[in-house]
Amino acid sequence: AQSVTQPDIHITVSEGASLELRCNYSYGATPYLFWYVQSPGQGLQLLLKYFSGDTLVQGIKGFEAEFKRSQSSFNLRKPSVHWSDAAEYFCAVGAPGGATNKLIFGTGTLLAVQP
C-alpha cells in the first residue's frame, strides 16, 4: 500500500521569498502524485499532478513540483510567495492500476506568509 509523508508541519516564509514544501512517498512503482491546497474556509483545490513523463510539472498559481524517483520525493516549489498563498498544502499519492486506487494524503503543511 502506498503512503506519503510531509515532514514539515508548519512553515513561515516572507512574502517574495522562495518556497519549497517537502513530500516523500512510499510505493513499489511509480505512483500518481498530487498537490492540493486548502485555503481557510475553502475546499481542497488541485494545484498540480504527476502521472508520467516530464518529471517537472507546472501547476496553477505559479507552483511547480519535481518528481525524483531516486529520492521518492515530489516537492512543491514556488519562486516568489504571495500573501494569498497562505494556506494548508497536502501531498497525495495514488496507486496506478490494481484493485484499489485510493488517494492517500499526507498530514499537510501549514504555510504562513510574513509581510
Place this chain on the structure above:
Amino acid sequence: GAGVSQSPSNKVTEKGKDVELRCDPISGHTALYWYRQRLGQGLEFLIYFQGNSAPDKSGLPSDRFSAERTGESVSTLTIQRTQQEDSAVYLCASSLNRGNTEAFFGQGTRLTVV
C-alpha cells in the same frame, strides 16, 4: 451537477445519536471517496467506491461507521452511536475513473458531537 455536493454543511448531534451524511458526486464520476479531517489534522481516508466493485473500507475507524453508494450516484456515510471523537469535517471527493485522475472535493460536512 457542477461540482461535488455534500449535505448538510453543518450538523450538531448529541452523543449516542446516529447521523447520516450525504454526497452527490459529479455526474459521470465512477470513483468516490470519503475522508475525515479532524481539527488541525490531515485527511484521513475512510472508504473508496469504484463503480460496481466492492468498496475499499480499510479506512473506516470502527464498525459504527458505514457507507453506501448505489451505482455511480449518491453516497451516504452513516455514523451510529456518535462519540465526541467523531467530531470532524467529513469530506467527499469524486473522480472520473479508477486511473486516479483529479479528485474533486465537496465543501464538507462539519460534524459536531456534543
